[in-house]
Amino acid sequence: MKKTSFGAWLATFVVCAAFWMLITLSLDPQMLIAGAAVSALVALFAGRFFIHESPFHLLNPKHLFALLGYALLVFPIELLKANLDVAKRALSPALPVNPGIVKVPSKMKGEYGQAMLANSITLTPGTITMDVAEDEQGQAWYYIHWIDVAEGTAEEQGDAIKGTLEKWVGRIFE
Amino acid sequence: MEILRYVSDAFVVIGIFFAFAGTVGLLRMPDAFCRMQSSTNISTLGLYGAVIGGLLKAISMIVEGYELGWTMLVKIAPIGLFSILANPIAGHSIAKAAYQHGVRPEKEFVCDAYGEDEFDD
Numbered sequence: 001m002k003k004t005s006f007g008a009w010l011a012t013f014v015v016c017a018a019f020w021m022l023i024t025l026s027l028d029p030q031m032l033i034a035g036a037a038v039s040a041l042v043a044l045f046a047g048r049f050f051i052h053e054s055p056f057h058l059l060n061p062k063h064l065f066a067l068l069g070y071a072l073l074v075f076p077i078e079l080l081k082a083n084l085d086v087a088k089r090a091l092s093p094a095l096p097v098n099p100g101i102v103k104v105p106s107k108m109k110g111e112y113g114q115a116m117l118a119n120s121i122t123l124t125p126g127t128i129t130m131d132v133a134e135d136e137q138g139q140a141w142y143y144i145h146w147i148d149v150a151e152g153t154a155e156e157q158g159d160a161i162k163g164t165l166e167k168w169v170g171r172i173f174e
Numbered sequence: 175m176e177i178l179r180y181v182s183d184a185f186v187v188i189g190i191f192f193a194f195a196g197t198v199g200l201l202r203m204p205d206a207f208c209r210m211q212s213s214t215n216i217s218t219l220g221l222y223g224a225v226i227g228g229l230l231k232a233i234s235m236i237v238e239g240y241e242l243g244w245t246m247l248v249k250i251a252p253i254g255l256f257s258i259l260a261n262p263i264a265g266h267s268i269a270k271a272a273y274q275h276g277v278r279p280e281k282e283f284v285c286d287a288y289g290e291d292e293f294d295d
Binding site (some may be wrong): 023025026051054079080084086087089090091095096098099101102103118119120122123124125126127128129130131133143145147 | 179191192195196198199202204205207208210211214215218219220221244245248249252258261262263265266269270273279283284287288289291
């Protein structure tokens with residue numbers, strides 16, 4: 001089993017301590033010390049499960065602003081478009097669905113980037129990521145259940161599903 | 175801050191609309207996977223309309239000088255954060271488990287790339 005690096009421990013500790021302060025909402029030193037002690041202990045055990053890659057990747061301002069832009073602007077717009085589309089399908093009398101499972105390639109590298117893109121696709125109504133697999137060449141493939149399958153090659157279908165998401169997630173985890 | 179309260183009500187109404195559309199889809203969609211697609215409507219904009227509406231309501235209460243607004247804010251913000259982290263994972267595992275357990279729609283899939291490739295796990 002992988003050992004907990006100091007960076008992973010520190011990052012887990014900070015998250016735990018911040019959450020403790022959030023739920024207790026007090027600056028009483030006794031509470032802070034108790035929280036820090038418990039956080040340190042928890043981070044010692046949980047750090048290696050919580051952090052898999054570089055823990056300080058997002059401290060780079062370029063990545064942080066890409067994340068903020070993605071979370072506050074790009075993703076909500078995609079979410080709104082997809083939500084309107086699926087709501088229209090559900091409320092339309094003809095119920096126009098054409099479901100199928102497609103396999104699309106992805107350029108994302110690394111665990112975090114692939115997981116974030118897969119979760120973004122799942123959160124968008126109309127598409128659910130069913131599995132992510134890598135072939136022998138290291139190329140990631142996403143198996144996606146799609147409510148309205150469009151004709152085309154795997155790349156074209158991938159572009160239709162992922163839209164601008166992949167570019168932005170790639171910018172965060174480059 | 176009268177205007178903030180109206181905006182917050184508007185967000186709650188948007189949330190209610192998408193929750194309604196999702197529920198209608200849940201009842202009308204033909205098979206399990208399509209029903210899951212429709213339920214994503216509820217768990218994204220349905221939930222987020224309510225969360226953003228609640229946040230704005232809390233902020234308007236803080237601005238008006240009610241202490242209660244802070245506790246509301248601290249409760250609503252983690253709900254939004256954790257639901258957006260947990261929702262896609264739950265949706266993904268339910269869909270995958272249903273497929274591997276042998277759930278198939280009555281009307282055949284247009285294409286089924288997942289079934290064509292063999293998986294060990």
